[in-house]
Amino acid sequence: MIGGKVMPIVIVRGAGDIASGIIHRLYMSGFNVIALEIEKPLSIRRTVSFSEAIYDGETVVEDVKAIYADNIEIAQTILRDGNVPVLIDEKALCIDQIKPVAVVDAILAKRNMGTNKYMAPITIGVGPGFCAGDDVDYVIETQRGHYLGRVIYNGCAALNTGIPGIIMGYGKERVIKSPQDGLIKHVRKIGDLVNEGDVVCYVGNEKVKASINGVVRGLIRENLFVSKGLKIGDIDPRAEVDYIYTISDKARAVAGGVLEALLHGLSKGDKNGY
Missing domain, CATH: 2.40.50.100 (RNA polymerase II/Efflux pump adaptor protein, barrel-sandwich hybrid domain)
Structure with missing residues (x-):
């Protein structure tokens, strides 16, 4: 709630490290966020992935708590308590019932796993596989470099190169x-x-x-x-142990792009005139 106004619900598909950076940014900006995951998430950076709530019941990333919810009613209770619910819903079937103001696809599968611009008033695709205006309303660039985190209002994200980002000369x-x-x-x-x-x-x-x-x-x-x-x-x-337990620079940049796209959509009343 901000200024007495109850903030709308945003659904984020995926809860790995990049998706968790997005979820964290939206949560800290006052939005109610629900994360959707598969039954057995394969997150690598588990210390900063809300997907771990699927296995452990709950997890905390930079002071934000996520809790596993096995149905929508429990998810709504978790939201009211000020936490992030994580649902197992690979096909995002709960969207019709929850009716979020926005859906963010942060699965990072390098291809579209079924998200379309009719799912919510505002739809955002993260990374390769999405074209703004066709699949979704906005696309966020995830390729490291000059355009990382950029909001694409028309067009597609850069193609996946398959080359990891360079850190201290190593890729x-x-x-x-x-x-x-x-x-x-x-x-x-x-x-x-x-x-x-x-x-x-x-x-x-x-x-x-x-x-x-x-x-x-x-x-x-x-x-x-x-x-x-x-x-x-x-x-x-870099061998900086503290980096392991904090959201990465890449995730923060992408999350900033998602927040920009969401606020842009809210300001102009995307599609359904929210």
């Missing part, structure tokens, strides 16, 4: 990918300092080693089945 070396199909077992945990060649985890019976020195910034949840080539971890060569 693809930072990313840990699964060498095969299998269950993941941790040897190290998020926050551990590692050296090149250290075993970080196993997938099945195969060792997965660090390619660089740094801190384990992200690691997919243990005992999940992962497929060959899936990103399962992330090493930060």
Whole structure:
């Protein structure tokens, strides 16, 4: 509530680290936010992902609490208590009942997973796979560089390059990918300092080693089945442990773009004249 006015509900599809940065920014700006996730989220940066509430019941990211809700009624109670509900709703079926003022697709699947501009008065697509004016009302650029976080009012986000952002000269070396199909077992945990060649985890019976020195910034949840080539971890060569527990610069930039698009839509009364 701001100035005695009850703020509208925004639904965010996805609750990984980028989506959680968006959720956090909208929450701190006074909006009521509901996050939608799949049954078994595959978040890497779990310390800053509201998706962890699916597994643990609740989680906190920078002093904002998210709580798992197994139905819409519980979600509404969580909202009234001043927290962020996380629902398992892969197809976003709850939208018809909740009737949010905006839907933000932050799944970051590099393609559109079914979001369209008729889902809500304001619709926002995050990253590749969306074109403003066709799929959604606004698109937010997620590619690192000059245009990161830019609101696209007409047109599409840059295509996915498949190349991770460069940190201290390292790009693809930072990313840990699964060498095969299998269950993941941790040897190290998020926050551990590692050296090149250290075993970080196993997938099945195969060792997965660090390619660089740094801190384990992200690691997919243990005992999940992962497929060959899936990103399962992330090493930060800066070795700043505090970065692990705070929203990234990229997530904040993207979140700022989402907030701009949302406020722009509210100011002009997008589609349904909200």
